[in-house]
Amino acid sequence: MTVRLTIDGRQVEAQEGEDLLTACTNAGVEVPHFCWHRAMGSIGACRLCAVKVRRHEADPGTIEMACMIPVADGQHIDIADPEAAAFRGHVIEWLMRNHPHDCAVCEEGGDCRLQDMTIASGHHLRRAGPDKRIHRNQYLGPLITHEMNRCIACYRCTRFYRGVAGGRDLDVFGAHDRVYFGRAEDGVLESPFAGNLAEICPTGVFNDRGWSKVYARPWDMLETPSVCPHCAVGCNIGLSVRANRLRRVISRSHPAINADFLCDRGRYGPLFIEGPSALKAARHHGHAVPLRTALDQAQEAIAVSAALGGAIGIGSPRASLEANYALRRLVGPEHFFAGLDAAEVALHRRLAAHLANASIASLADIAAADAILVLGEDLTGTAPMAALAVRQASRAAERALAAEKHVPAFLDNAVRVAGEGRRAPLVLVTPVPDALDAIATHPLRRAPADIAGFGHAIAAALAGKRADPDASAAAAALAAASAPVIIAGAGLGDPAVLDAAAAIATALNPRARLALFPAEANSLGLALLGGEGLEAAADVPGRGAVVVLENDLHSRCDPATIARLFADRAVIALDCVETATTAIAHTVVPVASFADAAGTCINHEGRAQRTIAARPDSAPAAWRVLAAFGGGAEAGLDDLQVALARDCPQFAAIAAAAPAASYRTPSGRIARAPARFSGRTASDSAGGDAAPPRDPDSPFSWTMEGGALPAELFQGVRILAAAALPPPAQAPAIGGAGLILIPLHDPFSVSETDRASTILAARAPGPQLRLHPADAARLKLAEGAIVSVEGRTVPLVLDKHIPIGHAGLTTRRTTPRRLMPEGSK
Amino acid sequence: MIGTLKSLWAVGLKLFAPTQTQGYPEVKPALAPRYRGRIILSRDPDGQERCVACNLCAVVCPVDCIEVVKAETVEGRWYPETFRINFARCIFCGLCEEACPTAAIQLTPDFELADYARSSLVYDKPDLLIAGKGKYPGYRYWDVAGKTAPPNTDPKDLAP
């Protein structure tokens, strides 16, 4: 219901049940605040949002905290009221009493809410003496710095860490002006969302440690919108660059996807482009050569391939759609392969087909759900931000009870109390203990081979048939919900699990939504583009060149298949990071990473999103290189997309994911550089200035000339259209001897790009093999032994939660299979 | 006629007036410390460089001729690993000195900066950093920054 009130003399409308601060913000009026956050509601701690509230025009009014007051018809709010403004100034004065004078040496300076609110308050004269309370800092891990003297006790960090992310090891200690935010002891923060503390903290207590090491002031960095390439969620990020170096990654708000946060993999992973494994130099036969030489060699090898049966192209689920398409166009659709094993190709095709026929859940839909089933997927490992959304959904029951007790929804602490600890139904079916167990109402363990069957049992129970008690309980919980979401993914490599999830969603129609998480950022795009698996590629007769696009084939299938594929062929590898494949390729061509070229990825919802180049000086875009091999590159990305849409009509809509390169704001291109950008003339010599580079693939400029980013044009666009479902999947035949694989996912390290980010690798636990003690004893392997499995050596960890007869292994290739680990010499 | 003679007389008297001309370069002009000449980076009373690479001088510079890149010692003290001023661009306005919170960057009464090659006018830190304290002898920013504990702090006071 709408409510009419007056803010500083201006009539506005608000929604009943909103707090005043939200209403003011929605009306475009800024109310100074620290502790309020739109993702965490109101707690009334900082007292900065004081405004004068008059219940009606003639009321003399009282000072109230805008975040804690509900809107009411006829209210008059005076933000500029002298009494309120004076009080806000004193709140800043109180905070400044203990705040250190270290803006000059604080990373937050320039992007600091405390600085901004201090200027806004008008307080500028220090009356407090020099004695300030001081704290000892803690080492909290490689990702985040800790400088407690700066703390203004807004409590945002613990509210996010504990209340939103479910972490337990960060808390508040002490009392009065000695309250302390940290761990009970120094140690690495455990939550995979800890990096958000750097953005949430309104002062410099928590900062991005990686950025601090390559620090540049916020006003000195180019800001480019982009999309995280590290999983299929496709969170929106911002890339901050100076002197052609990526310095930090920040969250960029997308209301349907990541809202205001990121996981640590997405925040620190993209720095792989600055890591030691970043591939920058071209090579031919193992020797560094100029790029032109490598390109010529590659082009010749491809030209020669025509007489040798034709060149083969191996695509990649981490390369952009345009790059994959350019390769496919170069070698022809029959010779284009997906760069995955056949099982994973089939899995993702199946996943795409199910999504196309379903009511797809975005992360926002997941967070708003009132019952969730997770079938087999370790969400915290494969799609961490989806796990964060599930944590928010868990609170649905608490919110409902609080509403019954007439507790305003914006009073976050009051809602948590009134909710009596209720949790919305979360049925969590996984092979091993899961990070979400603590909030699951039905935490269930099933062996990987049994999960699909359990899913079908739930579907049967929903249809009224008899099922085992666990399935019946799960069905009952889902049936009673008004917005259930069914979640599964590629994490176990089992297409039957996807079928079961889709069946459950169908049984719950029309209320249910389905979320299926592919393995990688562009897995869905690649599945829609087409291309068979690596086994089929190895079967292709002839000995034409094989062009591998941004893919570490050695992590995709067994060495024998790769050997067959590469035998007697010229291997040309295009990549932005060193891999086992680039190490053995004959010609290595460095191409742009996701951060260096505009491109499109299709995320788990079927949403096409555009990355934009963030560094002006980098390797050429892969699609350009491939198009040039074919005899002529289009001028810009938009032109290539025209060709792509023509050849593959399923992608006709991707051009709407972002504005075309010809788009202009009223002030011209979209400026990447902020208006104050220092050091421009520090090294120049008159007459020696080169013209600034131009970006042919986007409407952005590399300078400060231009206008502001129109965020609403960068939301991406969903492209999936209903399609025919392939026949039911055959249960994967897991032949052979050995232990059945349980793929282990961890939030910090999945692919070669994650591992190539030094700062993320410092946080990641490292690959491991986990065995039940009984199986280990049988194989005569001890805890900590270095074990050889699938051509890798990994340490062994004994874990009684691994079902007997199974082996947990951190591996990217999830295709069900058996492992035969051996002690390595 | 009289007028012409008067003018000649007035001008002729100048033959015997004391000259105002300063015999530069043998005689250097006496300049006040506040004279806005060559920019230097000073050290604090302990001999440590004052600059903490806060970037305030760089951002206030009206012609963007200052580039600063921050690095950090093992103890956590910020310092500039790069400090570059292009004196071909510098307008000697002194805003950088006004902005500096640590009294590091200072303008000095030295105007003798002419050179033959434009590239020689780009000064890096070795060209800028002096051994002394410049115009502000007593100031040590880290004493008042609040980022480290003052000397003689009882560790028990630091417990949360």
Place this chain on the structure above:
Amino acid sequence: MTAAPLSGPLTGRARADRRPHSLAEWQADGGHAALGLARQQPPAAIVDMVAAAALNGRGGAGFPAAQKWRFMPAPGTIPGDGPSYLIVNGDEMEPGAFKDRLFLEALPHLVIEGAMIAAHAMHASEIIILVRDAYRIGIHAMEQAIAEVDAAGLTGRNLKIRVHASAGRYIVGEETALIEALEGKRAVPRKRPPFPAQSGLWGRPTTVNNVETIANIPGIVANGPDWFRGLSRTAEGGTKLFGVSGRVHKPQLIEAPMGTTARELIDRCGGVSGTGELLAFQPGGGASGFLGPEHLDLPLDFANVADAGSMFGTGTLIVLDTGTCPIGVIARHMRFYARESCGWCTPCREGLPWVAHIVDGLEAGTAKTADLDILHMTAGEAGPRGRSFCDLMGGAMAPLATGLHRFERQFADHAAHGCRA
């Protein structure tokens, strides 16, 4: 504790040796008669009785007790699952307050009887008596008494009673912070609304009443509201367990009618000690504003004291003679409140330690005249209701604000010379 004889409808029931009664002794003395009477009546009737008796809460805020009980919902109308709670607040940490201690140590059965009647009136099925950890004797006495009552089956099938020793500090006495502490969380107050009767302990309907408030209930039920009102000299019903400490010859607890004057109380204590001349007094413990000799004949109750510009609070007077340095007293108070700040909201967390530091500096002679501006600023900006998250700051600013006005000369003198007393 004072050894002077106690008399009055409340304290007169205590044994001469101040030991707690056994259940048998209590019942022989007429105890639990009121409980029997109350259980025969519907809850609403008890509430009406207490309302008619004009009993104001004795914990400090003075909110009418019956009105608090009326907020509690009837069973069957409450969303969620679980009991409703009555919490008896025995946290008594206000500086100068030592009255609840007597009830806990010497009259535990009176408190339990009152709590059971109150629980009946407000549909509560669990009673938690929270006592500050330092009152070990009181905790022991209450636990003994509860064990006896349980063993005798007096609680009936559905009522649970227990004692909880507070692990926290002064702020636990604030009713919503108390509830947070009982839930095992940091004792940070909650914002009201929602009120505890709507969403309290564990989100369930809860009422928090002071020990003394509860101790008055059996008398009201047994003797009727008219009797209770008749005990008082003003419109606010009943007697009050006044306390007097500070510069009097014989500090003590005195049960006297509501509306008794400070002069009468101080006379009972042998008069002002030290110089023998009253400088000022705080009527309600440390968190109340200073009143002066001009208020010696003010009938002390919540309304009158509020009109005089102070707060009745716990009714425990702190008396200053003219030989006491009032700045030192204020410094002592500010240090206490600064240390007890829970650290949630800015004005109290940052402003109180600053004020304490300055007033200490005034005593030591290191503060300056300009620092007085900060005291005035803090009292003016953080004192009024609604500026801070709870009333700790408002309470702490009461002696400071009234002191800055009443002792202006002494403040100026300290700023110039330090304490010369």
